[in-house]
Amino acid sequence: MKKKDELKFRLSNLTSGLQVFKCLIFHPMETGTRRDKKTGQFVPADYIETVSVFINGLQYIQFRLGKYISKNPYISFEMSEPVQKGSRLQIMWVDNKGDKTVHNYTIEYDATVVMNKHTEKMQHNINSCHALNKSRYHIIPKSNHRFSICIDDIKIPKLKTPSHLPKPAGICKNKSYIAK
Amino acid sequence: MKTKFNNRRRFLKTGLALSLLGHLPQRPAFSHYAHNDLVLPQQLQGIVDDLYGPDCSHIKLTERFKIHLPDIAENNAVVSMRVEGPKNEVSSFALLAAVNPEPLLCHCLLSEHTDVSVAVRGKVLRSTDIYLVAQTRSGLIGAKRHVKYAIGCGGV
Numbered sequence: 001m002k003k004k005d006e007l008k009f010r011l012s013n014l015t016s017g018l019q020v021f022k023c024l025i026f027h028p029m030e031t032g033t034r035r036d037k038k039t040g041q042f043v044p045a046d047y048i049e050t051v052s053v054f055i056n057g058l059q060y061i062q063f064r065l066g067k068y069i070s071k072n073p074y075i076s077f078e079m080s081e082p083v084q085k086g087s088r089l090q091i092m093w094v095d096n097k098g099d100k101t102v103h104n105y106t107i108e109y110d111a112t113v114v115m116n117k118h119t120e121k122m123q124h125n126i127n128s129c130h131a132l133n134k135s136r137y138h139i140i141p142k143s144n145h146r147f148s149i150c151i152d153d154i155k156i157p158k159l160k161t162p163s164h165l166p167k168p169a170g171i172c173k174n175k176s177y178i179a180k
Numbered sequence: 181m182k183t184k185f186n187n188r189r190r191f192l193k194t195g196l197a198l199s200l201l202g203h204l205p206q207r208p209a210f211s212h213y214a215h216n217d218l219v220l221p222q223q224l225q226g227i228v229d230d231l232y233g234p235d236c237s238h239i240k241l242t243e244r245f246k247i248h249l250p251d252i253a254e255n256n257a258v259v260s261m262r263v264e265g266p267k268n269e270v271s272s273f274a275l276l277a278a279v280n281p282e283p284l285l286c287h288c289l290l291s292e293h294t295d296v297s298v299a300v301r302g303k304v305l306r307s308t309d310i311y312l313v314a315q316t317r318s319g320l321i322g323a324k325r326h327v328k329y330a331i332g333c334g335g336v
Contacts (some may be wrong), residue, residue, distance in 0.1 A: 015298040016194075020297075055293075058291070059291060060293050061288065061289065061291065061294050063286055063288050064288070066282050066286065066287065067282050068277065068282060068285055068304075069256055069303070070259075070302060070303055071257070071258075074301045075298075076298065077297065077298045077299075077301055078293050078297040079295070080294065081269065081293060082210065135266040157189065
């Protein structure tokens with residue numbers, strides 16, 4: 001179970017040459033209109049107002065989210081140019097209380113990787129962390145190869161009923177064929 | 181006979197005058213909207229004015245930009261929405277749900293490095309129209325799609 005203000009994301013290549021950035025932020029996104037079942041009090045509003053994605057210091061996209069965005073907000077967008085190896089990725093969001101959360105990553109390999117996460121809350125210093133190679137793009141062809149089974153190799157032995165056992169009773173319309 | 185003749189003349193005159201009145205140029209309601217304009221509800225018009233300025237009142241309805249939504253949202257707390265459109269035309273767009281107390285779901289600022297293929301997940305309180313208003317160089321364009329929120333076999 002992820003904690004609040006954590007995230008996971010993926011950069012994946014499309015066949016068209018574009019790259020898709022998908023991100024899931026773990027956040028309750030309380031609107032302030034929901035009552036707590038135990039106390040009966042209103043749960044205070046706690047939601048993300050802006051999410052920004054920077055790559056090498058350039059702002060690629062900025063989302064201004066309203067109250068009525070789902071819990072654990074999901075955002076995705078397509079990039080016209082693939083992200084180069086060694087690029088610095090920064091995901092930043094600010095909630096309605098003014099708290100600022102910054103996540104910093106360094107992209108390793110050929111931009112088809114899922115990076116190790118590194119969270120810094122209320123800090124602006126960038127500490128890059130190394131990436132892990134968990135590329136789904138490369139794993140899929142290997143897993144498909146696993147299912148290429150040659151059917152001729154499989155031999156199913158025929159089961160033989162022993163001769164000393166009686167024949168099993170059956171039901172037939174013609175009574176003469178009923179075994180006793 | 182003289183009175184009959186006068187009545188007939190009067191009748192013809194009034195009839196002619198009334199028929200001419202019908203041909204006067206009329207100004208029906210919503211006449212300032214073109215037939216291909218997106219007409220927003222009143223509560224959304226103020227939000228769009230805040231975002232894009234009051235001068236941009238005309239929103240051209242287009243089919244080039246599409247909102248991908250489920251026809252029936254089984255879970256109103258998680259409704260996936262995706263906006264698709266041509267490249268390098270849109271600088272920002274807004275997604276609005278008419279029935280929510282705060283209708284602005286998402287306002288997205290795009291850069292030259294991003295394409296218009298953006299997805300978010302939003303909440304809707306009940307069946308509603310989702311409006312897309314996007315800013316281009318030529319002005320505002322928009323699209324609209326209905327999403328039905330169904331509980332069980334019915335709908336709200």
